[in-house]
Amino acid sequence: MHTESLIRPSASGNDVTAGMPTVCAAFQGSAARHPSRVAVRLPEEGIEWTWDEFAVRVRRAAATLHALGVRHGDAVALLLRNRPEGLLADLAALHLGAAPFSVYATCAPSQVEYIVRDSAARVLISESAFDAALAAVAARCGGLEHVVRLSAGAPELDSVESPGFDFDQRWRAVTPEDLVCLVYTSGTTGPPKGAEITHAGVLASLRGTWRRLPVPERLSVVSFLSLAHMLERCVSLYSAIVLAGTVTCCPGAAELPGALADARPTMLSAPPRVWEKLRARCEALGADPAAFVTEAGLGELEVAGAGAAPVPTRLLEFFQAAGVPLRQGWGMTELSGLGSITTTDPADNRTCGRPIDGLELRIAPDGEVLARGPMVIRGYRNLPQQTAEAIGQDGWLHTGDLGRIDEQRRLTILDRKKELIINSAGQNMSRRTSRPSSRAQPP
Numbered sequence: 001m002h003t004e005s006l007i008r009p010s011a012s013g014n015d016v017t018a019g020m021p022t023v024c025a026a027f028q029g030s031a032a033r034h035p036s037r038v039a040v041r042l043p044e045e046g047i048e049w050t051w052d053e054f055a056v057r058v059r060r061a062a063a064t065l066h067a068l069g070v071r072h073g074d075a076v077a078l079l080l081r082n083r084p085e086g087l088l089a090d091l092a093a094l095h096l097g098a099a100p101f102s103v104y105a106t107c108a109p110s111q112v113e114y115i116v117r118d119s120a121a122r123v124l125i126s127e128s129a130f131d132a133a134l135a136a137v138a139a140r141c142g143g144l145e146h147v148v149r150l151s152a153g154a155p156e157l158d159s160v161e162s163p164g165f166d167f168d169q170r171w172r173a174v175t176p177e178d179l180v181c182l183v184y185t186s187g188t189t190g191p192p193k194g195a196e197i198t199h200a201g202v203l204a205s206l207r208g209t210w211r212r213l214p215v216p217e218r219l220s221v222v223s224f225l226s227l228a229h230m231l232e233r234c235v236s237l238y239s240a241i242v243l244a245g246t247v248t249c250c251p252g253a254a255e256l257p258g259a260l261a262d263a264r265p266t267m268l269s270a271p272p273r274v275w276e277k278l279r280a281r282c283e284a285l286g287a288d289p290a291a292f293v294t295e296a297g298l299g300e301l302e303v304a305g306a307g308a309a310p311v312p313t314r315l316l317e318f319f320q321a322a323g324v325p326l327r328q329g330w331g332m333t334e335l336s337g338l339g340s341i342t343t344t345d346p347a348d349n350r351t352c353g354r355p356i357d358g359l360e361l362r363i364a365p366d367g368e369v370l371a372r373g374p375m376v377i378r379g380y381r382n383l384p385q386q387t388a389e390a391i392g393q394d395g396w397l398h399t400g401d402l403g404r405i406d407e408q409r410r411l412t413i414l415d416r417k418k419e420l421i422i423n424s425a426g427q428n429m430s431r432r433t434s435r436p437s438s439r440a441q442p443p
Contacts, residue, residue, distance in 0.1 A: 016210045016242050022199040023180050023241060024095050024171040030244035031055035039240075040084045042249045043262050045152060047084055051244060054088075061092035061157035063165050068123055068146050072097030072173065075119040075182060079103045079112065079126040079133065081251045082223050085154040087237065089125045090227065092157065094180065095171040101182035101194070102227035109136035111192070115184050116141050118194055118382060125150060176200035180238075182381060183230050183333045194381030195333045197230075202238050204374035205337035208356035209234075210242075212341050216266040216302045219245030222259045224252070225270070231308055234337040235269045257281070260297035268298070269305035272315060275326070279318055289322035298324055305329050305341070310413075316349045328352060330413055334390065334397055335359070336375040340411045351410040352403075361411060362396075368417050369403040370396045 020026040031039075035052035042048075049057065070076060076093040078100055080086035086102075093100040101119060103112050112133050116124060122145045126134055131149075138147050150156050180199045184192040223236035240247050248263035250256055256274070282292040293299050304319070307329040319326040330352035331338035339361070342353030355361050359373040372395045379387030391397050403413045 014211070014215065015207055016215060017203045017207045020203060020242065021176050022171075022174050022178070023202060023238060024174050024199075026203075027058070027091060027095075027241045028055065028171065030241060034244040037244060038246045039244075040087055040247050040249065041263075042084055043259075044255075047153070049084060057088055057154075057158070058091045058095060059167050061088055061154065062095045062167055062170065063162040064157045064160040065092050065098075065123065066096060066165050066170070067160040067162035068148070070096050070098050070123055072170075072178075074098040074123075075121040076100045077103060077116050077119060077121040077124040078227070079105070079124065079130050080150070081105065081127070081129065082226070082249050083251060084249055085127075085150045085152075085157075086227065087223075087247065087249075088154055088157065089150070090181075090237065095167070095174070097170065097174045097178055099179035099182050099196075101184065103184070104226050104228045105130070107133075109133045113137050113140050114191060115194070116144060118184075118192075119182060122146065123148065127151070174199065176203070177378075179378070181233065183233070184228065185333050193383060193386065195230075196378040196381055197333075197336050198378055201336040201375045201377060202234070203242075204358055205234065205335065205356070206238055206242055208358040208373075208375065209338045209341065210239075211357040212354075213303050215243065216245075219243040219267060220248070220263055220265045220300075221245060221267050222248045222250050222256070222263050222265050224250035224256050224259065229308075230333045230337060231269060231331070235267065239267070257296065261295070262297070264297045264300045266300055267303040268301055269303075269307065269329070271308045272306050272311045273309075275306050275311075275315055275319065279315065289318065293319075293322045293324055301325065303327075307331060307338075313349045317346065320344060320346065330401075330411060332399060334377050334399070335371060335373075336377060339371055339399075342410075348410065351406070351412045353411065354409045355411065361405065363403065363405055364398075366417075367402040367404075367414070369399045369401045369411065369413070371399055372396045 031051040037051050038048055039051040039054040040049045076098050078089055090100045103115055124144055125148045127150050134147055148156055176199045178199055179196055180202050181197050182194045184194050221236050221240055225232035227233055236247055248259055250259035282289055301324055304324050304326045311328045316326050325344045327342045329338050329341040338356055340353045340355045342348035362370050364370050376397045400417050401413050402415045402417050403411055405411055
């Protein structure tokens with residue numbers, strides 16, 4: 001193997017997860033250290049919970065779920081919009097040692113049914129906006145024992161007594177190897193697969209990522225993507241927990257401009273299409289980019305990321321020139337978050353940057369990117385064969401991406417392995433383009 005095709009794990013900077021064996025411990029630590037700091041807010045409805053108030057609500061919600069039969073090792077399904085109640089339900093399940101998972105609001109009832117069945121969830125937490133899907137799922141999932149419909153403030157999670165319930169004993173019994181969540185990946189090669197993500201994996205991902213980034217003194221994020229997406233979980237839930245940040249909930253993308261202007265976040269990570277819309281808005285207004293950044297609520301960003309799809313170089317350059325420290329990241333659910341991230345050096349813009357600390361990368365003989373480290377998922381739920389195919393006995397994860405590594409240890413993703421065919425001349429060709437494949441970043 002050529003030396004440039006292998007990146008060994010490295011370590012640098014501070015460990016933001018020190019003393020945090022689980023996400024539960026991180027949450028309780030943040031609540032104890034910063035009780036009066038705002039944890040979660042929804043300005044449109046006047047909802048604002050401090051870390052102390054949030055911790056009390058989680059304790060009570062956990063008691064309610066325990067009374068409904070949720071136990072260590074169970075799965076709890078969530079079909080909710082981006083609201084404080086969704087974060088509350090997620091963390092209440094987590095503190096019981098259960099594995100919460102979110103379902104995309106756009107999923108058809110049949111997809112929701114499949115995911116609920118596969119997870120073996122006995123409790124589904126949702127809201128009246130999804131009543132049609134809930135009725136279909138409840139009728140067909142015999143193992144589903146409770147459907148909890150939440151209203152504003154989630155009084156439904158504070159209404160059931162659980163005699164003898166010891167909250168502290170429950171969350172302290174959670175171990176690093178327990179599941180922190182399930183994330184159902186898109187079913188491009190079949191039905192959705194439930195990635196089993198551990199507390200240890202998420203904390204390793206956060207530790208490695210934040211060693212590559214400036215840590216804001218006061219983290220403020222806007223949650224607008226579904227928690228069914230691992231990127232959103234890392235940014236709006238787990239990073240906010242570890243850094244005792246403030247999460248402003250934004251129920252939908254249409255409300256995002258107003259939420260950004262109100263919250264003035266210090267961190268924003270979003271797919272390229274969101275950044276493209278912001279740039280288009282600036283150009284439609286004929287505004288000076290730097291002035292637009294301030295007016296749009298982006299002027300206090302210390303960390304800005306784009307990922308989940310190839311990021312045009314021109315997009316990175318536009319925001320960097322306007323004063324936004326926009327970086328490109330590469331990651332996947334199977335890595336519990338990010339795998340690599342660029343600096344704000346323009347020389348990095350056509351790459352996916354260097355791997356996060358603690359992650360080892362190499363390029364296989366066929367060009368596939370392989371990854372190994374403590375952030376790799378445990379496996380796919382109920383799919384031992386697919387788990388073995390994805391993660392070798394030596395711990396190397398087959399990412400399915402084709403790429404290269406340069407002399408500066410920077411990764412560039414070229415294409416997806418399963419989107420390639422070999423033509424009569426022996427060339428790798430994309431099924432989508434029918435020409436020699438190249439997924440270098442567009443200009």
